[in-house]
Structures are given as C-alpha cells and as structure tokens.
Amino acid sequence: MNERRVGSMKNNKKLLAFGGGMVKDQSVTISERHLGLTMPTEKRNKTDRLLKLANSVEEHLDLDCILELGRRRGREFFERISVSTSISLSRTTPNIRHDLLKVNGCCRIGVALDEAFCFYYADNISLLQSMGVEIVPFSPIHDNHLPHQLDGLYLGGGYPELNSEALQSNESIRTDIYDFSNAGGMIYAECGGMMYLTGGIHTEEKKSAEEEEEESASSFSQLCGVFPDVVSRMTSKMKMHYATLEFTEDNPIFTPGQYCRGQKFHFSECTTDNNKHDKSSVDVEINERGNIGQKFPIKATPETVMNVQSEYVGLRKHNTLASYYHLHFASNPTIASELAHKALECSPWRKENTSCP
DSSP: OOOOOOSSHHHHHTSOOOOBOOOOOGGGOOOEETTEEOOGGGOSOHHHHHHHHHHHHHHHBOHHHHHHHHHHHHHHHHHHHHHHHOOOGGGTOTTOOGGGSSOOSOEEEEEEOSSSEEEOOHHHHHHHHHTTEEEEEEOTTTOSSOOSSOSEEEEOEEOTTTSHHHHHHOHHHHHHHHHHHHTTOEEEEETHHHHHHEEEEEEEEEOOTTSOTTOEEEEEEEOOOSEEEEEEEEEEEEEEEEEEEEEOTTOSSSOTTOEEEEEEEEEEEEEEOTTOOOOTTSOOEEOTTSSEESSOSEEEEEESSSOOOOEEEOEEETTEEEESOEEEGGGOHHHHHHHHHHHHHHOHHHHHOTTOO
C-alpha cells in the first residue's frame, strides 16, 4: 500500500493503492517472431519460465493488496465497463437457427494441426464439439494420408510459408485433400488454410552473404491445387482488421444472408497464376485492383477507424470455401452447426456406403 505521509484522512482517501511492480527479466520473456509470438508448442523449458515468473510475482507484488482491491472494487468496476465494451450478438446474428444447434449422428471433421496450421479460435473447436462433432486432428506435414471416414475438413491459419517445402514434399496427403474436394467433400479453409489449397506459394529466400543483401530469390512450392490457377505470394504489406461477414448465394456451405464476425491478419496475397492460360477449372479472374475476383462467397464489412467500404472476398469450388478471414463461430453458433450439417450431407465416404448412419 502507499504509505506516503498525508495531511488529513480526507487526503488519504485520494491516494491510489500500490500493489508493487514487476522488474524486467529476459529469462521469462517470450520473444516476438514472424507474424506474432512463438507458439507454446515450440518453446522449451516452459515450466522453468513459469516458476521464475511466479517467484518474481511473489517477490515484487503485494498480492494481499491486489486481492483485497479485487474483492472491494472488482464487481463494481466489471459491471461498469462490461456494458460499454461488450459486443452485442443480436446486431450481427439475426437468424440463429436453434433447430440446427445439435448434430444428429456422428460427424467427423478433420482439423489440420501442426507447425504449419495452428491458428484456431478455441471457441470454434469447443462449439463444434458441444454440438456432437468429433474433432479428428491430422498433420499435413507428418501424416501420409488423411484419417479414415472424415465427413469434412477444417484448415485453419498458421505458417504455411515457413513450412512450404515440407508441405510440398508430402504429396500423398495433398492428393488426398485434392480428391476430397473433387469428390464434393466439405472443406472450410481460412488464411493459411486457403493458401494451402492454392496451386502453390511463392516465398522469398535471402541470398548468401556474398550477394547483395537487398536482393532476394523467389522460390515456389507446389501445394494442393484445389484452386490450381491461384497462387499465394508473400508481401511486405500487412492487412489486418475485424469485420462483419455476410455469406452470399455463391457460398457452398452456409445459408445465404447468415452473418458472422471475423478478423484477418496476413502478409500475403492470392493472385492468378499468369503462367496458366486455361482458367476453366476455377471461376477466378483478376479484378481492377489486381486481387482475386469471382462470384464471391463472402461480403466483408471491415470494422476500422477509416470509412472502408465493404468488399467481396473468398474462393469456392464444389463444396470448398476459403478466404483470408478467421471466423468466430461463437458470434453466430448457427454457422458451426451448418458447417457440420454440410459435412454430413456431402460426406464422400457416406455416399459410397449407403448403409452408414
């Protein structure tokens, strides 16, 4: 507590309680890396770091003071700020379909999960599981094939650009994913997952020390080719914002007019491959701004301080939907349920086995 001398009890009431202060300690720092922080699975000695941090907290903070402040002021402060800062779901979720919020039958959705694909809202996974969906993790890097009897695929974001060679090397699972899409299976992909479904990715490599530092060599890694005439390219320009997303009639998974909240954060862009002239396999073209244009599956309204107009985004083919946006299913639980129902409806293995539930 602040023990400074005061002139009167009235002045004493105006003093702020002092709970202590943490000292800078590099040994407990989580260093910044490409596109954010190092993932928890990549860090060693996590237990040692947490123990050091706990000891530092005990040494430098007055925990009794902080807990007492929480008991005396916590509820009042929380109630005061929660009303003004909470997000109203009713504004963006007018058509929640409660009849769909449970999935009848066992729905198995494969979720890409490894060092290349690791960006998921935990709410999304939990919500799917609460609806009866079985989440089946798999690795596009380490697994030779997709797991058996999957009804759908969920490809999240991550670092495909840092693992492009490993992803390219695993041709067998890339073929499985390509075949799954062509068979009409439901695939939902966002950001890095979308990049993985393109014809390939261009990444930049630094040249040797003997060459000029400003120059770089561009390398290309072949990927799944679900959208064969589209390629991903790394850029220096960051694109990041929250958005309200509306699904159009040209999306293959969700009911047109459904809303959802989401965000995007990337240093890449998707463009058509100028080396290919046969665009008949995918309905894609370059629009006036040089980005992907097509019968867009998503209308995105960015939530920024600038007055940014809505944009039509995304890629679709068969029952595959992909875009740079990370959807937050909890902003409209119907989205998660429709995804699962679509997976069951379009499941390739169930179509081949008519006796399955």
